[in-house]
Amino acid sequence: MSVASREKAASSAAAPAPRTGLSEGKKQERKLGWLLCAPAAIVMVAVTAYPIIYSIWLSLQRYDLKFPDDREFVGLANYATVLSNNYWWTAFGVTMLITVISVSVELVLGMGLALIMHRTIIGRGLVRTSALIPYGIVTVVAAFSWRYAWTPGTGYLANLFSPEGAPLTERASALAIIIFAEIWKTTPFMALLLMAGLALVPDDLLKAASMDGASWWQRFTKVMLPVMKPAILVALLFRTLDAFRIFDNIYVLSAGANETSSVSMIAYNNLMRGLNLGIGSTMSVLIFLTVAIIAFVFVKLFGTAAPGSSDVDGRR
Amino acid sequence: MAINDRHPQRRTLRARALAAGAATVLMAPMAACGSDDGGVPVLNFYNSPVENMQSVVDRCNQEAAGKYKISYQVLPRQADDQRVQMVRRLAAKDDSMDILGMDVTWTQEFASADWIREITGDLKQEVESETLEPAVASAQYNDKLYAAPNNTNVQLLWYRKDLVPTPPKTWDEMIKMSQQLKGEGKPYQVMTMGAQYEGLVVLYNSLVASAGGNVVDQDGKKAVMDEGAVKGLETLKTFATAGVTSPSFSNAVEDDVRRAFQGGGGAFQLNWPFVWASMVQEAPGLAKNVGWARYPAIDANTPSKTTIGGSEQAVSAYSKHPDLAFEAIRCLRGPESQLYLAVNSGQAPSIEAVYNDPSMNEAYPMKDVLLEELKTSAPRPRTPAYQNLSTVVSAELSPPASIQPQQTADSLRKSIQDAIDSKGVLP
Numbered sequence: 001m002s003v004a005s006r007e008k009a010a011s012s013a014a015a016p017a018p019r020t021g022l023s024e025g026k027k028q029e030r031k032l033g034w035l036l037c038a039p040a041a042i043v044m045v046a047v048t049a050y051p052i053i054y055s056i057w058l059s060l061q062r063y064d065l066k067f068p069d070d071r072e073f074v075g076l077a078n079y080a081t082v083l084s085n086n087y088w089w090t091a092f093g094v095t096m097l098i099t100v101i102s103v104s105v106e107l108v109l110g111m112g113l114a115l116i117m118h119r120t121i122i123g124r125g126l127v128r129t130s131a132l133i134p135y136g137i138v139t140v141v142a143a144f145s146w147r148y149a150w151t152p153g154t155g156y157l158a159n160l161f162s163p164e165g166a167p168l169t170e171r172a173s174a175l176a177i178i179i180f181a182e183i184w185k186t187t188p189f190m191a192l193l194l195m196a197g198l199a200l201v202p203d204d205l206l207k208a209a210s211m212d213g214a215s216w217w218q219r220f221t222k223v224m225l226p227v228m229k230p231a232i233l234v235a236l237l238f239r240t241l242d243a244f245r246i247f248d249n250i251y252v253l254s255a256g257a258n259e260t261s262s263v264s265m266i267a268y269n270n271l272m273r274g275l276n277l278g279i280g281s282t283m284s285v286l287i288f289l290t291v292a293i294i295a296f297v298f299v300k301l302f303g304t305a306a307p308g309s310s311d312v313d314g315r316r
Numbered sequence: 317m318a319i320n321d322r323h324p325q326r327r328t329l330r331a332r333a334l335a336a337g338a339a340t341v342l343m344a345p346m347a348a349c350g351s352d353d354g355g356v357p358v359l360n361f362y363n364s365p366v367e368n369m370q371s372v373v374d375r376c377n378q379e380a381a382g383k384y385k386i387s388y389q390v391l392p393r394q395a396d397d398q399r400v401q402m403v404r405r406l407a408a409k410d411d412s413m414d415i416l417g418m419d420v421t422w423t424q425e426f427a428s429a430d431w432i433r434e435i436t437g438d439l440k441q442e443v444e445s446e447t448l449e450p451a452v453a454s455a456q457y458n459d460k461l462y463a464a465p466n467n468t469n470v471q472l473l474w475y476r477k478d479l480v481p482t483p484p485k486t487w488d489e490m491i492k493m494s495q496q497l498k499g500e501g502k503p504y505q506v507m508t509m510g511a512q513y514e515g516l517v518v519l520y521n522s523l524v525a526s527a528g529g530n531v532v533d534q535d536g537k538k539a540v541m542d543e544g545a546v547k548g549l550e551t552l553k554t555f556a557t558a559g560v561t562s563p564s565f566s567n568a569v570e571d572d573v574r575r576a577f578q579g580g581g582g583a584f585q586l587n588w589p590f591v592w593a594s595m596v597q598e599a600p601g602l603a604k605n606v607g608w609a610r611y612p613a614i615d616a617n618t619p620s621k622t623t624i625g626g627s628e629q630a631v632s633a634y635s636k637h638p639d640l641a642f643e644a645i646r647c648l649r650g651p652e653s654q655l656y657l658a659v660n661s662g663q664a665p666s667i668e669a670v671y672n673d674p675s676m677n678e679a680y681p682m683k684d685v686l687l688e689e690l691k692t693s694a695p696r697p698r699t700p701a702y703q704n705l706s707t708v709v710s711a712e713l714s715p716p717a718s719i720q721p722q723q724t725a726d727s728l729r730k731s732i733q734d735a736i737d738s739k740g741v742l743p
Binding site: 062064065066067068070081082085087088090091151152153164165166168169170255256257258259261266269270272273274275276278279 | 399400403429511564565567704714739741
């Protein structure tokens with residue numbers, strides 16, 4: 001800790017333009033920047049803050065549309081109910097599992113795909129386009145085709161892999177299929193972000209490394225990965241947040257049956273099907289908090305570790 | 317791109333066609349609104365997709381002679397999706413819904429939420445005097461009538477006469493027969509709905525009612541789960557693990573079961589009467605060999621009790637034309653409409669007199685068994701929280717093979733109580 005802060009202090013002292021001594025022009029420029037983005041920021045706050053505050057307010061009430069006369073303020077009772085409930089924690093575990101597995105598999109596959117797309121010389125456009133097709137298909141449509149494929153009788157995959165069972169009705173296989181559909185769908189997105197990162201790696205650097213006798217693996221781990229780190233972190237952050245909110249694949253494939261609900265799915269069920277605004281909003285708020293924590297962890301812990309985004313450079 | 321540039325004329329033509337197309341699309345909704353003109357109030361009738369319902373609507377519009385015009389708005393196919401769409405609109409006080417075609421299980425909830433209007437006057441008299449009693453009971457909340465049953469329903473046992481000469485009377489008997497057929501290498505499956513949804517709750521409710529048990533008390537305020545309810549769990553477990561169900565049992569809904577049976581793999585099918593009309597049309601060869609019988613019982617000496625289904629019509633609390641809507645319902649659910657839908661769409665009438673019509677004999681050959689079952693049918697737990705209760709029950713019972721009777725009963729008792737107190741978390 002102290003070593004790091006001393007280093008930071010040393011580096012900021014060495015910087016040519018310390019933060020306190022901004023020139024007049026710089027100050028004006030920054031002010032203009034704030035003015036220019038103010039309208040967008042205000043609109044954003046208006047459309048996001050209101051629903052967030054409203055759901056926090058709802059989460060503090062017993063508010064069930066079925067019993068309109070029983071509406072009352074209950075403080076944090078809904079949080080106690082949800083946080084002590086098994087369904088919630090099962091859904092939370094399922095969501096975490098899907099997030100961790102799908103994002104890590106996607107990272108590996110996406111990296112492979114990005115390298116291939118980056119390297120192809122013949123039919124580059126065709127290769128890139130065909131790799132992107134899964135991402136271009138609407139998730140719900142793709143999910144329906146997976147569902148039919150895995151339904152016994154009509155589905156080719158179900159008949160092939162488990163002619164005697166119904167994979168979508170058993171927890172383990174249903175989860176595997178959901179994760180598979182998720183990976184199939186979003187690996188191209190990961191690949192796209194990583195390909196942008198690959199473009200950051202200067203060819204000279206790679207050439208120099210190979211002149212020094214670095215093997216392909218060494219070039220990959222010692223040159224490409226460090227340079228790509230910001231791109232990788234952005235890709236991971238986007239995908240983690242996205243995967244954590246998974247809804248459509250589950251909705252279509254298993255509808256959350258047999259303990260395959262994600263947190264979004266369970267919040268939907270309580271709000272839209274159960275008409276229980278209190279409990280449903282409590283879940284929404286909890287999902288919001290979790291997403292905020294994930295984003296915070298990524299940005300704080302990994303964000304500053306990325307080259308090119310240290311305090312001093314970032315401010316300039 | 318390059319080709320287009322060489323033919324600038326073609327490009328303008330295409331652009332013009334596109335613009336015209338866009339204009340048509342944009343104007344279409346306005347044209348739809350325009351149908352309000354001429355002073356004829358439009359009554360939007362939201363209902364599940366029912367074959368030939370449009371003909372009923374057309375006839376009622378003709379009878380109305382310009383007093384109102386009913387417009388049939390088709391909801392999604394699955395009951396859950398239908399309810400979600402309706403509920404979402406009602407919660408937003410959408411005044412474009414007038415007549416609501418509802419599943420029997422929604423009435424208590426919608427009435428408790430003040431979303432539908434109480435039925436009084438002529439229509440009430442009509443409904444209460446001519447409709448089968450269990451159907452009327454399902455349309456009441458706190459002893460007031462909130463909906464008009466337009467059809468009713470119970471499941472029957474459909475069996476292959478060429479495989480089984482006499483239909484089984486009890487679940488045990490049916491399972492034994494099926495196992496024997498399996499041993500002989502013949503079609504043997506017992507097909508019914510076991511997916512994690514309302515259909516599974518209906519199956520369970522029929523078992524509980526047949527065993528003389530209760531899930532909740534009379535007022536719908538307290539979870540009971542008595543001996544009969546545990547017996548129901550035991551039977552369901554036995555059935556699911558006896559090796560007589562289809563592999564997709566725990567994922568099957570009504571239509572899957574109907575199609576699978578028509579495909580010829582099953583010896584028994586427990587399903588609603590709608591399967592008969594489809595079977596006659598789509599698999600006439602098989603239909604010749606299919607018979608029907610009363611739903612199997614738990615105990616050989618106690619007749620089975622089957623869960624009552626069906627749909628009802630109510631008027632939205634936010635309708636702009638409530639009086640006209642009630643009038644329209646009189647036509648939509650009247651004897652003539654019910655007879656038409658019974659003959660053409662396989663919907664069991666809720667008006668007893670309709671069963672006496674001669675044209676029922678041909679289209680509804682199973683009507684005697686049906687009426688007999690209907691008159692003794694069992695309601696589902698009567699509480700505004702029924703949907704939540706149903707979701708929790710279907711989750712705990714799914715997959716049925718994993719039920720541990722006593723243990724499942726205990727955890728159900730707690731979850732059901734929570735659902736009733738709106739403290740419950742839905743899975």
